[in-house]
Every structure is written in structure tokens, then in C-alpha cells.
Amino acid sequence: xxxxxxxxxxxxxxxxxxxxxxxxxxxxxxxxxxxxxxxxxxxxxxxxxxxxxxxxxxxxxxxxxxxxxxxxxxxxxxxxxxxxxxxxxxxxxxxxxxxxxxxxxxxxxxxxxxxxxxxxxxxxxxxxxxxxxxxxxxxxxxxxxxxxxxxxxxxxxxxxxxxxxxxxxxxxxxxxxxxxxxxxxxxxxxxxxxxxxxxxxxxxxxxxxxxxxxxxxxxxxxxxxxxxxxxxxxxxxxxxxxxxxxxxxxxxxxxxxxxxxxxxxxxxxxxxxxxxxxxxxxxxxxxxxxxxxxxxxxxxxxxxxxxxxxxxxxxxxxxxxxxxxxxxxxxxxxx
Amino acid sequence: xxxxxxxxxxxxxxxxxxxxxxxxxxxxxxxxxxxxxxxxxxxxxxxxxxxxxxxxxxxxxxxxxxxxxxxxxxxxxxxxxxxxxxxxxxxxxxxxxxxxxxxxxxxxxxxxxxxxxxxxxxxxxxxxxxxxxxxxxxxxxxxxxxxxxxxxxxxxxxxxxxxxxxxxxxxxxxxxxxxxxxxxxxxxxxxxxxxxxxxxxxxxxxxxxxxxxxxxxxxxxxxxxxxxxxxxxxxxxxxxxxxxxxxxxxxxxxxxxxxxxxxxxxxxxxxxxxxxxxxxxxxxxxxxxxxxxxxxxxxxxxxxxxxxxxxxxxxxxxxxxxxxxxxxxxxxxxxxx
Numbered sequence: 168x169x170x171x172x173x174x175x176x177x178x179x180x181x182x183x184x185x186x187x188x189x190x191x192x193x194x195x196x197x198x199x200x201x202x203x204x205x206x207x208x209x210x211x212x213x214x215x216x217x218x219x220x221x222x223x224x225x226x227x228x229x230x231x232x233x234x235x236x237x238x239x240x241x242x243x244x245x246x247x248x249x250x251x252x253x254x255x256x257x258x259x260x261x262x263x264x265x266x267x268x269x270x271x272x273x274x275x276x277x278x279x280x281x282x283x284x285x286x287x288x289x290x291x292x293x294x295x296x297x298x299x300x301x302x303x304x305x306x307x308x309x310x311x312x313x314x315x316x317x318x319x320x321x322x323x324x325x326x327x328x329x330x331x332x333x334x335x336x337x338x339x340x341x342x343x344x345x346x347x348x349x350x351x352x353x354x355x356x357x358x359x360x361x362x363x364x365x366x367x368x369x370x371x372x373x374x375x376x377x378x379x380x381x382x383x384x385x386x387x388x389x390x391x392x393x394x395x396x397x398x399x400x401x402x403x404x405x406x407x408x409x410x411x412x413x414x415x416x417x418x419x420x421x422x423x424x425x426x427x428x429x430x431x432x433x434x435x436x437x438x439x440x441x442x443x444x445x446x447x448x449x450x451x452x453x454x455x456x457x458x459x460x461x462x463x464x465x466x467x468x469x470x471x472x473x474x475x476x477x478x479x480x481x482x483x484x485x486x487x488x489x490x491x492x493x494x495x496x497x498x499x500x501x502x
Numbered sequence: 503x504x505x506x507x508x509x510x511x512x513x514x515x516x517x518x519x520x521x522x523x524x525x526x527x528x529x530x531x532x533x534x535x536x537x538x539x540x541x542x543x544x545x546x547x548x549x550x551x552x553x554x555x556x557x558x559x560x561x562x563x564x565x566x567x568x569x570x571x572x573x574x575x576x577x578x579x580x581x582x583x584x585x586x587x588x589x590x591x592x593x594x595x596x597x598x599x600x601x602x603x604x605x606x607x608x609x610x611x612x613x614x615x616x617x618x619x620x621x622x623x624x625x626x627x628x629x630x631x632x633x634x635x636x637x638x639x640x641x642x643x644x645x646x647x648x649x650x651x652x653x654x655x656x657x658x659x660x661x662x663x664x665x666x667x668x669x670x671x672x673x674x675x676x677x678x679x680x681x682x683x684x685x686x687x688x689x690x691x692x693x694x695x696x697x698x699x700x701x702x703x704x705x706x707x708x709x710x711x712x713x714x715x716x717x718x719x720x721x722x723x724x725x726x727x728x729x730x731x732x733x734x735x736x737x738x739x740x741x742x743x744x745x746x747x748x749x750x751x752x753x754x755x756x757x758x759x760x761x762x763x764x765x766x767x768x769x770x771x772x773x774x775x776x777x778x779x780x781x782x783x784x785x786x787x788x789x790x791x792x793x794x795x796x797x798x799x800x801x802x803x804x805x806x807x808x809x810x811x812x813x814x815x816x817x818x819x820x821x822x823x824x825x826x827x828x829x830x831x832x833x834x835x836x837x838x839x
Binding site for chain 1: 582588632636637638639641642643645646647648649650651652653654656657659765768778808810811812813814815816817818820821824825828
């Protein structure tokens with residue numbers, strides 16, 4: 168027999184029509200609305216626990232505290248979308264509060280721009296180190312975290328620096344239309360502008376391709392390295408902006424001011440449903456995630472849970488949310 | 503042309519396996535670097551080259567050495583462990599509340615220490631279980647477990663610092679044997695135990711194999727998952743013991759007992775020649791790395807550099823060491839996440 172007839176395998180594809188995932192399944196649709204559902208459920212639960220919670224005043228206060236977290240999470244989301252992770256955002260944010268407080272007397276109103284630019288440049292350096300030296304992003308940013316903390320401690324002499332000139336950031340403490348805190352408005356603006364830029368340019372496909380399959384993207388001619396460096400730059404700049412918000416709220420800069428924001432920011436990203444494996448997700452999701460995290464933080468004392476549980480909750484939420492959103496088809500071996 | 507039959511009878515002699523000449527740079531580099539750095543600091547500072555200071559360095563390395571023992575097993579598998587601060591904090595507070603202290607009437611002594619170590623092992627087990635059953639990458643599960651550990655520690659701390667009055671545990675940090683604190687000897691014992699586990703137990707050998715080629719190991723019929731959980735549990739037990747040691751040094755339980763040790767331990771392991779990609783290095787490598795990091799920290803302070811730079815120096819070292827380790831593979835078309 169020169170030509171063996173292979174009937175079985177040949178008929179198989181015909182019997183089973185190739186599964187083209189067109190419309191998302193019901194379960195997928197529910198998970199994609201998860202952050203919004205969680206947000207509404209949390210609001211409802213808190214209102215039942217304390218009817219005074221759903222007032223304009225307390226909501227305004229909650230939204231105002233969430234602003235730096237929203238900005239931090241939005242920036243880091245870009246890195247996660249590219250398939251990496253930025254663990255240095257909180258330390259970079261602390262360092263930027265020190266920069267801001269130190270430079271304010273000399274530079275005045277320009278300080279905001281300079282601080283954001285400096286943080287962006289530091290982020291870019293991390294991105295370049297990641298791309299050129301080919302070190303995993305979490306190692307680079309873990310090292311960065313350590314370095315930034317050290318620099319912040321040294322230049323500030325390990326103490327807070329008071330912000331005396333309050334005019335430069337006074338506008339951040341105003342209210343838009345009397346209700347919406349300016350800092351949150353700026354945070355929304357940042358999310359909207361970055362999302363729009365990504366949406367209206369080829370960047371969206373670049374970022375997604377890099378996140379979903381870096382080697383395929385590289386072969387298809389996507390400027391993968393440039394996209395990654397840009398993502399780290401934006402992440403750094405966002406950390407700088409968050410630092411300006413924090414410094415304007417606390418009237419000081421300190422080398423450890425934002426250090427406890429790392430976990431909430433990572434939680435915000437993964438609770439929003441952005442897959443840690445990259446590709447899937449958006450900045451708007453992180454906005455919803457940041458609001459969920461803030462509501463948890465504000466809400467726990469209202470329900471009467473000691474604040475020590477906050478940490479435990481963050482830990483559990485991060486693991487659970489990553490487990491739900493992980494793209495398992497991509498990583499065969501989980502390290 | 504040789505017939506197939508003849509070819510079959512030809513005996514192909516495999517090239518004789520030749521022993522590797524010398525030691526690879528990865529193995530020999532760190533000890534050489536240790537000697538060089540030690541010599542440089544000894545030349546620069548007269549305070550550095552005293553017997554008392556060498557004792558100080560060894561005593562200061564004790565806690566880090568125990569943490570590094572644990573984290574080495576995780577790194578050998580190719581995973582990463584960021585849960586050190588949480589696990590150490592929880593066990594530090596737990597042991598402070600279980601031995602004789604000013605908060606309650608417990609005086610469990612050694613049993614209390616054992617419970618604290620088991621608590622560490624339990625938290626490590628949680629990381630491993632989350633990694634294996636939920637299939638969440640280890641840097642995320644351990645970040646979460648670290649937060650959980652810190653939360654548990656804060657709950658137990660309850661606003662009042664537990665100061666220990668247990669003479670044995672306090673004595674560990676003060677009493678000396680052959681010029682070194684008991685804690686240092688405990689660390690030496692841990693390194694020894696760690697090395698024996700790595701060298702002679704199935705757990706240690708499989709940890710290597712998982713880091714080297716996990717697919718191959720599971721294709722050859724080894725159930726990888728239980729070993730992964732066991733490695734994280736073992737690492738957790740080491741961190742738990744490290745937390746106990748910090749409590750002994752401070753005579754008090756602190757939530758922040760493990761702050762910074764995660765990064766310092768990763769630095770030590772990487773500098774010692776344990777690759778973050780797994781499959782290389784070992785406990786002895788990490789022990790050399792621990793001495794390197796501690797000598798560097800001590801020496802820089804002796805030379806007059808602000809101690810605040812400590813973390814920054816470690817950060818630079820990690821980035822440099824990791825990039826040097828991946829240098830040979832640069833040309834390969836591999837994806838770096």
C-alpha cells in the first residue's frame with residue numbers, strides 16, 4: 168500500500184467544527200463586568216451597614232482619597248497590559264513627593280511638571296534596563312523599588328519635608344462644579360486621555376499584541392521594545408503625578424509616604440480584571456478596581472472590622488482576582 | 503557503501519565523558535568576589551580589619567542566612583518568594599506572645615518557638631497551595647501571603663508591643679560560644695541542614711529538576727505539585743525561624759521584623775550564583791552571597807557611607823547580577839516578561 172488512507176484523523180476536523188471564539192460566553196461576560204458589580208455591591212452593603220454613607224459628603228471624601236491610587240494604578244496598568252509588572256510605583260511615588268517638596272521653593276508652579284517629568288524619566292530608565300539588559304520586569308522594578316527608597320531616604324535625611332508654598336498645588340484641593348474634587352477630576356482626565364490616545368492610534372494593537380504574544384508581535388514588526396519603554400515611562404510619570412496629589416494633600420513630602428500604596432495599586436489592577444499575563448484589560452477597569460479598593464478601605468471601619476483585616480483582605484483579593492483573570496492558555500508552567 | 507547489517511554491528515563509541523576542567527565562573531566568582539571585597543575594605547578601614555568586626559559581620563549575617571536558606575529552594579525551582587516580611591512578622595509576634603512575655607501568662611519556651619516555626623511553614627504552605635491549585639504565579643501568591651502575614655501579625659500585636667522575658671530566647675542573641683552568638687551557630691546549623699536537604703533528599707533534588715526542566719520531570723511521571731508545595735512550606739519554616747531569631751535579637755515582637763529581608767535574601771541568593779530562572783545554585787552559594795552582602799553593608803558603613811544607601815546598593819547589585827547571568831543567553835530569541 169503506497170498511500171495509506173488516513174480516514175480517521177482527516178474526518179475529525181469536519182466532525183468537530185473549529186471552535187472560533189466569537190461571542191463571549193455568559194460567564195466571560197459576567198467576569199468582565201465584575202469590577203462594576205463589586206463596586207455596586209460594596210456601595211449597597213455599606214449603605215445598609217450605615218445609611219449615612221450614601222451622602223454627598225462622604226462619597227466626595229472617599230473619591231478624593233482614591234485619586235492618587237487611581238493615577239498610580241492607571242499608569243501601572245499599561246505595563247501589565249504589555250505583560251510585565253511594575254513593583255516600583257509606590258517607592259517612585261514616595262521619592263517624587265520628596266523631589267516635589269525639595270524643588271518647590273526654587274521652581275514654584277513649574278515643580279509639578281518637573282516632578283512628573285523626572286519620575287517619567289526614571290520610569291524610562293527602568294524600561295530601558297528591562298529591554299536592553301533583558302532582565303524580567305519584576306526584577307528590574309524590585310531593584311528599582313529598593314534604589315528609589317534609598318535615594319529618597321538619603322536626600323530627605325529620612326524625615327518629612329514640609330511644603331510651605333501651598334499656592335502651587337492649591338488648585339488640586341478645589342472642587343469642580345462644587346462637588347467633584349479637583350484631584351479626582353485630574354485622575355479621571357489622566358485615565359481618559361491615556362485611554363483615548365491608545366484607542367485613536369495604532370498603540371492599542373501594539374500594546375495588546377505585545378501583551379498577548381510578544382514573540383508573534385516582534386515577528387509581525389511591532390516595535391515591542393519601544394512600546395515597553397513607553398509603558399514604563401507613562402507608569403513613572405503617573406507615579407510622579409500621584410506624588411504631587413499626595414504632597415498637596417499632606418502638605419509635605421516624605422521618603423515613605425506612598426510605600427503602602429503598592430499593594431492597593433496591584434489589587435486595583437487585578438480586581439479591575441486586567442490579566443496579569445498581559446493583553447487583556449483596560450485603564451477604565453483599573454479605575455473601577457481602584458474605587459473598589461478605596462471603598463473597602465473606607466468601608467471596613469464602618470462595618471466595624473479592625474483595620475488589620477485590611478491587609479489580609481488585600482492579600483486574599485489579589486490572589487483570588489489573579490486566579491480569576493489569568494489567561495491559562497498562555498502559561499503552561501506556572502512558576 | 504556499508505550495508506545496513508554491517509552498520510548495525512558497528513559499535514559507536516560515545517565520547518568519554520570528560521570531567522569539567524576547573525570550576526565555572528558562576529561557582530568560583532562569588533567566593534573570589536568575597537575575598538576581594540573583604541581585602542579592599544580591610545585596606546580602606548582600620549576599624550574593619552579587627553577580630554571584633556569580623557564577629558559582628560558573622561553575627562549580623564545570621565538572620566539573613568536563615569532567610570536565604572529558605573528562599574534558595576524557591577529560587578532553585580524558578581519561582582520567587584516575596585512573602586518573607588509577612589511570614590517573619592507573623593512568627594516574630596507569635597513567638598513573642600507564646601514564650602514568657604509582658605502581655606500574657608504563656609511560658610511555652612521551646613514549644614512556643616516550634617509553634618512559631620510551624621506558623622511560618624503554614625503560611626508557606628498557603629503560598630504553595632495557591633500556586634499549585636489556583637495556578638497563580640508565585641510572585642503574586644507570595645505578595646498576597648505577605649500581606650496576609652502582616653495582617654495576622656498586626657491582629658496579634660493589638661497595639662501593645664510584646665516584650666519577651668524568656669531567658670533562653672533572650673540568651674540566644676547575647677550568649678556566645680567560641681566568640682559567636684548562639685544565633686550565628688543556629689544559622690550555621692540551618693545552612694548545613696539546608697545543604698543536606700538540597701544534596702541528599704528527594705525534595706532538594708526535585709527542586710533542582712523543577713527549576714531545570716519542569717516539563718521533562720512531569721513527563722517522566724513525577725507528580726510535581728506536592729513537591730512545589732513542600733518547597734514553599736520548607737521555605738516558610740526557615741522564614742518562621744528567622745522571625746524567631748529577630749525577636750530574640752530585639753527582645754520584643756515587632757510587625758516589621760522581616761522588613762527588607764525579602765530583598766536582601768534575593769540579593770544574597772542571586773549574588774551567590776543562584777539563578778532566578780531556576781536549576782542552578784544552592785544553599786552554599788547563597789551562604790557565600792549572604793556573607794558578600796553583609797560584608798558590603800558593614801564595610802560601606804565603616805568607610806563612612808550613609809546606611810540609608812544599603813537598600814540602593816542591594817538594588818544595584820541585583821540588577822547587575824541578574825543581567826550578568828542572562829548575558830550568555832542574550833542572543834537567543836526569548837521573551838522577557
